[in-house]
Amino acid sequence: MKDFLIAPSILSADFARLGEEVDNVLAAGADMVHFDVMDNHYVPNLTIGPMVCKALRDYGVKAPIDVHLMVKPVDRIIGDFIDAGASYITFHPEASEHIDRSLQMIKASGCKAGLVFNPATRLDHLEYVIDKVDMVLLMSVNPGFGGQKFIPQTLNKIRQARQLIDASGLDIRLEIDGGVSTSNIREIAEAGADTFVAGSAIFNAPDYKAVIDTMRTELSQVTA
Ligand SMILES: O=C(CO)[C@@H](O)[C@H](O)COP(=O)(O)O
Numbered sequence: 001m002k003d004f005l006i007a008p009s010i011l012s013a014d015f016a017r018l019g020e021e022v023d024n025v026l027a028a029g030a031d032m033v034h035f036d037v038m039d040n041h042y043v044p045n046l047t048i049g050p051m052v053c054k055a056l057r058d059y060g061v062k063a064p065i066d067v068h069l070m071v072k073p074v075d076r077i078i079g080d081f082i083d084a085g086a087s088y089i090t091f092h093p094e095a096s097e098h099i100d101r102s103l104q105m106i107k108a109s110g111c112k113a114g115l116v117f118n119p120a121t122r123l124d125h126l127e128y129v130i131d132k133v134d135m136v137l138l139m140s141v142n143p144g145f146g147g148q149k150f151i152p153q154t155l156n157k158i159r160q161a162r163q164l165i166d167a168s169g170l171d172i173r174l175e176i177d178g179g180v181s182t183s184n185i186r187e188i189a190e191a192g193a194d195t196f197v198a199g200s201a202i203f204n205a206p207d208y209k210a211v212i213d214t215m216r217t218e219l220s221q222v223t224a
Contacts, residue, residue, distance in 0.1 A: 002194055004219045006212055007034040007066050009177070009199030011047065011146040019059040021203070028208035029216070032064035032087070034177070034197045042072035042095050043144040050080035057085035064088065068116060068177070070143050071095065075102055082109040090114035090137050093125040103132040118143060119151050123161060130168045136161050141178030146199040150179030155191045162192025182211060186218040
């Protein structure tokens with residue numbers, strides 16, 4: 001079986017008990033924490049910043065923290081997330097004036113770097129910087145909110161991104177975010193994804209472990 005990773009989006013967690021929620025979802029079998037940073041400018045919602053990321057590290061979270069920056073501009077916040085203990089930092093190409101420079105800033109610190117593509121954003125930028133990318137994140141909803149429906153056209157985009165990644169011969173994760181659930185995770189994996197962000201499907205369920213176990217069972221049946 002491929003090395004599949006499940007990354008619960010804390011956007012759907014209970015923020016009043018965030019540390020406990022993260023502990024619980026990791027104990028339930030999640031591989032890392034997906035940390036959604038929204039600025040009420042690039043996306044129409046406002047969430048959490050580097051202080052909360054640092055608070056999770058201070059609280060004792062050791063698992064990778066996968067920071068998805070939905071902010072514009074991105075460069076001035078990258079250093080703060082590096083200092084706060086981010087493991088991955090991903091950003092949207094249209095939110096950076098200098099995509100190559102932003103990727104270099106992230107990687108110079110030892111953090112892993114990635115580019116995020118909205119549902120209607122072309123993958124074009126990727127070919128010029130693919131050697132500096134550790135993760136490609138495809139949004140399968142328009143960014144800003146949890147609990148939206150998976151946009152089915154994303155499946156073709158996943159196949160395209162998988163071809164680009166395989167052709168590069170590089171070790172790059174292909175992450176999908178938005179509307180991922182136990183009922184579509186297998187199809188998403190068969191299209192070529194290896195990393196799955198799921199917020200409401202996990203945090204809105206009474207038993208996180210049951211959801212994650214079902215996702216892993218679905219993934220164990222992936223044939224491609
Ligand atoms: O970044 C985002 C939304 O902008 C995502 O991380 C969602 O928060 C995922 O939530 P679900 O679609 O799984 O509920």
